[in-house]
Amino acid sequence: MDPLTHALVGAGVAALTGDKFSFTNPLHIGAVLGALAPDLDILFQLYGDMPYLTHHRGSSHSIPGVLVSSAVIAFLLWLVIGGNPPGQIFLWTVLGSVSHIILDILNSYGAKILWPFSQKKYSLNLLVLADPVIIVFFAGVIFWPGMPGFIANVAFWLALAYLGIRFYMRRNVRRMLRREYYREGIEKIVVMPAMVSLWNWAFLVETAETCIVGEVKCFSNSLGVKKILDKCPTNVLVHKALQSKLGKIFQNFTPHFYIYHYLKDGRDVVRFCDLRYFYREDFLHHATVIFDETQTIIDAVFQPYNKKRKIRIMG
Secondary structure, three states: OOHHHHHHHHHHHHHOOOOOOOOOOHHHHHHHHHHHHHHHHHHHHHHOHHHHHHHOOOHHHOHHHHHHHHHHHHHHHHHHOOOOOHHHHHHHHHHHHHHHHHHHHHEOOOEOOOOOOOOOOEOOOOEOOOOHHHHHHHHHHHHOOOOHHHHHHHHHHHHHHHHHHHHHHHHHHHHHHHHHHHHHOEEEEEEEEOOOOOOEEEEEEEEOOEEEEEEEEOOOOEEEEEEEEEOOOOOHHHHHHHHOHHHHHHHHHOOOEEEEEEEEOOEEEEEEEEOOOEEOOEEOOEEEEEEOOOOOEEEEEEEOOOOOOOEEOOO
């Protein structure tokens, strides 16, 4: 989620103390800083795009990461502000951090909450990356006069009801897709929030032979197919591309991807695309592996957000 949403939900956690939010209250500051702390992995960007993309929503979003960052924040707040026992500050900082992890799991990027024991990103595919409904619910915690604990409780219950509505909507979309494509032998259905619409849902339907990507308008139940992709047969070069350093990074980056294999200028090209995000007639994230005539990799580039943006990854 975006930093504003995390900060507002962190403030909602802080308001559960029953006191009006204050920048001099270490419990409040701890909850908000805890709600923002996991995204400090943006510091990996200082070392380049690839370290950031491979570490984002990794260790800092895990249970050990949350405990460590919360302990550091709580200790510093206790030293600088004091006023409350360090254990109490730590508790509210952890609660703020947990709110961050929950929000990130609720969108389609997910988080590696079980790192280092598992590299899997867990995702519930319910919320867009910046959900205005959640923002409105929790903005009231800061700006509503009086009764902060009551307002925070209302905000959390409204958010829970909203998640229930979105879960119901997503389930209906999934049922509609199952009815639409059941004759084609469905292997997988994935339903996610659309990129640029709050109430539409993006979908991926995978059969034995094709990958179908599209979007459903929830209120009209109209189904729009954006791409129908014939599955690429597995061969030696596709296998080599998957086992390359770039291939492993891309598989760690997304659980849903498509593989192209074609010839260009006499070279074999294997290209991956992330099926989760389709924007302006193309997929958002790509990776390309190029082989020479001896089936040796001569170039491998990760292309996040734009095909013109190339991060070279050899090995």
